[in-house]
Amino acid sequence: MPDPVLEVQGLHKAFGDVVAVSDVSFSLARGGSLAIVGESGSGKTTVARMIVGLERPTAGTIRACGEDRSRPTASTRERRRRAREVQIVFQDPYSSLDPRQSVTRSLEEIVRFHRGGSASERAARVAELAELVGLDERQTRAMPQALSGGQRQRVAIARALAAEPQVLILDESVAALDVSIQAQVLNLLAEIRERTGVSYVLISHDLAVVRQLTEEAIVMRGGRVVEQGTTARVLDDPQDDYTRLLRASVPRPGWKPARRPRSSCN
Numbered sequence: 001m002p003d004p005v006l007e008v009q010g011l012h013k014a015f016g017d018v019v020a021v022s023d024v025s026f027s028l029a030r031g032g033s034l035a036i037v038g039e040s041g042s043g044k045t046t047v048a049r050m051i052v053g054l055e056r057p058t059a060g061t062i063r064a065c066g067e068d069r070s071r072p073t074a075s076t077r078e079r080r081r082r083a084r085e086v087q088i089v090f091q092d093p094y095s096s097l098d099p100r101q102s103v104t105r106s107l108e109e110i111v112r113f114h115r116g117g118s119a120s121e122r123a124a125r126v127a128e129l130a131e132l133v134g135l136d137e138r139q140t141r142a143m144p145q146a147l148s149g150g151q152r153q154r155v156a157i158a159r160a161l162a163a164e165p166q167v168l169i170l171d172e173s174v175a176a177l178d179v180s181i182q183a184q185v186l187n188l189l190a191e192i193r194e195r196t197g198v199s200y201v202l203i204s205h206d207l208a209v210v211r212q213l214t215e216e217a218i219v220m221r222g223g224r225v226v227e228q229g230t231t232a233r234v235l236d237d238p239q240d241d242y243t244r245l246l247r248a249s250v251p252r253p254g255w256k257p258a259r260r261p262r263s264s265c266n
Ligand SMILES: Nc1ncnc2c1ncn2[C@@H]1O[C@H](COP(=O)(O)OP(=O)(O)OP(=O)(O)O)[C@@H](O)[C@H]1O
Pocket: 015, 018, 019, 020, 038, 039, 040, 041, 042, 043, 044, 045, 046, 047, 205
């Protein structure tokens, strides 16, 4: 793959005797979208936590925008750079936001850290982010408790995008939402990718979501990759017995967003 935005090679993670991830390798194209699917406990979240830097790999390498991020760093400059490469949105919109901070303040804080600028420039960027995720002015001024689950997840997505990452990891990010809100957030995510050129790693056990949002997929089982290919091929013509089993719940074919690759990391 020419100039991938994310490259994972031989990734391995053991927690004591438990091998959570074993020899996982994949690449993500710039502006692309890759799904990681697999049953509960197959190692998906551990892969995501290693990519974002919340967990240290036992072995293997992770490169984003060509830069190694496999080892921890104490440097603020390096942490800031890494945060601009990869951000993550978790599943639970109820616990991921600080209840003492309004949406505006929580976005402004990240804009200040990553972009700086004057108060009016920061306010303009907060308004831009709110618009990108479809939050109106009242919702943007609100405290998180005053927002619904879907609105909170939009805030979590805006916070992740505030760092202007090249890669956004979505770890079951729509799983806690009810079906109609889930559809809205999925459409929003597709639109954001079109508008910003950000790349997605989508972790999901919901194959309808995977089909809607990704072009490539890997299937994990027991910490290993058992199948990988285009999402359409993996879902429609699975080669591995386990993928066939997963596919028992496969949804109707959905639409796929066009992708608009970015030309550079900076
Ligand atoms: N901090 C930890 N300490 C010990 N074991 C862990 C830790 N984190 C994960 N594991 C183990 O690693 C394995 C993979 O877990 P992981 O959460 O990555 O799976 P998953 O595919 O994301 O599952 P789910 O879909 O249920 O979230 C599991 O056996 C889990 O119990």
